Amino acid sequence: MKDYLTANKKWWNEVVPIHLRSKLYDLPSFKKGKSTLFSIESEELVDVRGKTLLHLMCHFGMDTLSWARKGAIVTGVDLSDDSISLAKKLSKEIAVPATFICSDIYELPKVLDRKFDIIFTSYGVLLWLSSIKKWAKIINHFLKEGGMFYIVELHPFTNILSNDFKIVYKYFDKGPYEDDSPGTYTDWSAPIKGVTYQWSYTISDVINVLIKENLKIQYLHEFPFTMYDQFPGFMEQNEKGQYVLKDKKIQIPLLFSLKATK
Template sequence: MDREADRYTLNNRELWDELAPVHFRSYDIKGFLSGHSSLDAIQMKDLGSIKGKKVLHLQCHIGLDTLSLARLGADVTGIDISPRSIEFAEKLKKRSGLDARFICSDIYRLEGKLKAGYDIVYTGQGVLCWLKDIKEWGRIISRYLEKGGMFYIMEGHPFSCIFESGGKGIRVEYDYFKPGPLRFDDWDADYSDPSYRVRSPSYEWQWTAGDIVNSLIGADLRIERFEEYPFLFFKRFKGMKKGKDGFWHFKSGTSGYVPLMFTLKARKI
């Protein structure tokens, strides 16, 4: 099973290598270079002041959020499995004149590449479905955190993963309790650049809310906050509209009342 999971992870790395240049064109790089942050108001408030803190950013992709954290005064290390993503992260670092360290690695193969002692481990916005082992995920976070250090994630709500676009809203399509992975090769368009048709298939795992919190609890992290929201950080379903707050909402109807996103804050004990 492990070897099979590794094969899926390698396939997913190809997908993220394909998407890195697409996102370097379609993410708001111009805005970022002119001083805007890619972090939204919820994350900013939840994180509080991170000036001078040692931050580890897991699954950092092209480094936009990593460098936004750096701009707030943190000493940040970003990790990503995709070499192309890290290439673009380095490019963005150079262009922005900000400082951060990027390491190209599978989060499951970090041992020997990274020392512990972080004040904050930060991750989120499309990360959990790429992870083959949710129990080990909590242990990795715990390994790199100082005692009293904070873990923070903003992520798509696991409950929302059972839906597909349908009619004016959403319809139930997937099992909540089946971790998968599921293969997707019928992407119509990339989430950030709708004009781009994704070529590589993806293999995605579906972790329940219980899997996520229990992974952290089992790794000596005390959950301090778990919030649910009826909106999301990307356009996941047809019919969603971007609000003034920068998040994607359903205009009306009951589908606006299902949880689409969560944030979680935990502390290493």
Template sequence: MSADWLDLNRANWDDRVRVHAGSEFYDLEGFRGGACTLRAFEVEEVGDVDGLDLVHLQCHMGQDTLSWARRGARVTGVDFSAEAIGTARALAEDTGLADRARFVVSDVHTAPEALGGERFDVVYTGIGALVWLPDLTRWARVVADLLTDGGFLYLAEFHPLGELLDDDGLALRGDYFRTGGTTHDYPHTYTDGPALTETLSVEWQHPLGEVVTALAGAGLRVDSLRERENTLFRRYPALEATGDGEYRFPPGHPRLPLMYTLRATKPAAR
């Protein structure tokens, strides 16, 4: 596949940093003041990370990465956007977490080489990451290469079924088994703030079976796969706020899973 998609997405995400860093959505000042950006279900399902080495793939500006550091982990954030990594490093300094956090500029596919073959207890991938990757088999091999024996991946993602509903949240549209990248030309990001100047991006849809099969093929053991009826945005008008910053369909409305979480372990060598 041509590398054009990578150049387009990197330029798009470099530009997003300008918008995101000043947005109310990301609220960097609130984070500097001690806010945690991890969701409660992530903290519960990952468990105690005190003293563990954690790498966050596709970390963007590093708030989730640094939130794990605040919970006691030694963290490494990896992202292909130098602009995002620069913001993350400054945020680590501002929050007094630079002694337990580092940030590395690297495409996710070359992360093992960029990190010098280092291994980690936890590989964490946050929400909205997989759509930017064309090849999950290669991604899963990267995850396996980064894990220590007995270490685990924790993935939280938007469910691919949730993206198939029409804007009214009632009718299905699109194709769950669509293959190939889709190019978008859109002047805004998902946050508040000014328009982008680098508006082109390429995304891929990955059915749930593709994710699980890629991880199994890389030698990981899937320990849990939880589909969630809640999501983080009011993606459809029918969704109602839950009171804890999430949204779901109201009682009596037909439901589809809107998010999922997955935990997979790299078995110890025999």
């Protein structure tokens, strides 16, 4: 494998200008005060006011700043320097205080020396982790005693499916996969080309690495809807704006959420 971090960082920097103009991220509404948090995390992660919150893999920080608007004292971390520059700019522009750090998640202990009440991460993060065991160690490292880790994420079951909803991949194959498919999840026809390196973890991997770090799993929830057009042509939006499969005979988990405490 080539230098996966350099390749992934380059790709993430290149998609920032596309994402910031996308309908999915809807930056204009966010600037006017709309939260970018979806109903799952908004309803499951309440009581953030006055708490310190570390957002791992925060992209350009709209969710981080949405938690700050709810009163959390936030720190967002991401590998992509263009994402972090934009996050800092947004924080100033909307006058919502936040700390943003550009770092590889595994190198974070070298640049951040604090512990947090809440660690949050969401939607499209596990596939970028070269080691899920090290990820859990990072979570444990930055979590205070009595603190809470929360993730809402694409369900690993969907990793076996291609964008055109065919069973193509192996659930138990961890990768890395070299991906050079064009476009990005906000626009599959966007002129983005480049190789990324991705991994795949099972739902038991996620649970077991956290247990190994002595975190106590409070719940694992699975959902039959998702937040973006993951399988174009096969999905439709319901009245709540959630993406569900058009074929109602098919019922598979599309998202999961998990809460663990220390």
